[in-house]
Amino acid sequence: MHYNRILLKLSGEALMGNRQYGIDPERLAEYAQEIKAVTDKGVEVAIVIGGGNIFRGVSGASKGMDRVTGDHMGMLATVINGLALQSALEDAGIQTRLQSAVKINEVAEPFIRRKAMRHLEKGRVVIFGGGTGNPYFTTDSAAVLRAIEIHADVILKGTRVDGIYTADPEKDKEATKFDFISFEDVLLKGLKVMDTTAFTLSQENKLPIIVFDMNRPGNLMRVVTGENIGTKVN
Numbered sequence: 001m002h003y004n005r006i007l008l009k010l011s012g013e014a015l016m017g018n019r020q021y022g023i024d025p026e027r028l029a030e031y032a033q034e035i036k037a038v039t040d041k042g043v044e045v046a047i048v049i050g051g052g053n054i055f056r057g058v059s060g061a062s063k064g065m066d067r068v069t070g071d072h073m074g075m076l077a078t079v080i081n082g083l084a085l086q087s088a089l090e091d092a093g094i095q096t097r098l099q100s101a102v103k104i105n106e107v108a109e110p111f112i113r114r115k116a117m118r119h120l121e122k123g124r125v126v127i128f129g130g131g132t133g134n135p136y137f138t139t140d141s142a143a144v145l146r147a148i149e150i151h152a153d154v155i156l157k158g159t160r161v162d163g164i165y166t167a168d169p170e171k172d173k174e175a176t177k178f179d180f181i182s183f184e185d186v187l188l189k190g191l192k193v194m195d196t197t198a199f200t201l202s203q204e205n206k207l208p209i210i211v212f213d214m215n216r217p218g219n220l221m222r223v224v225t226g227e228n229i230g231t232k233v234n
Contacts, residue, residue, distance in 0.1 A: 002226030005044040005120060007147035008035070009140065009157045012052035012081055014214060021053055023081065028088035034220045035125060036092045043224055044120040046150055047127045048143040049085060051077025071135035075102050078139060082129035083107060095124045101133030101142070113149050120150065140198035148205050155207060156223055157194070158214025163231035164191055178231045186233060193233060208234035 017024025054077035086096045097119045100108035119126045131142045165175040183203040212230025222229045
């Protein structure tokens, strides 16, 4: 394996499948099989999921809701998604642990860095819910922070497009894809990879990011084995 310990970042919207909102059990089962394939090869996997399929704090704030309240609701949404993914992974025969930055001891362990690393060493998939535990920080920031804390080799950002383009490929047919791009060029070109806080944190800690299409079967394995899939930022 090209990478031994990865942090997989999934958006909440990724769990919707073809639905308009909520969670698609079939999509969860597909992701579980993709993750199982790499864990069976001995790769240590940690996961951060967004909550946009249930609630997005920024959206709530734009409609008059207090931003802090909205962000707290978004954090709880990520725990709901974490529970759903945990169930799908365990149905696939994978041992998991769900850790939350927001204390909900009845359903998830509190986030403890050393404990998380021990779980990974034992072959368990660790799902990090609750974001960073603080408002005003996105799950992108949570993903980078957790990846740095657990000494992940790379952040794999699973999306519905196959990499980073010069423009939105769903809107601009002339958009061209990057196979590799530097942190500096992403900032210079104003490309949307992650929010600025998360991206800067990744750059400062020399943590590479690979953006790839998670919905294409086998892509996660291809990335982990070192194939040139998606776009690598380093």
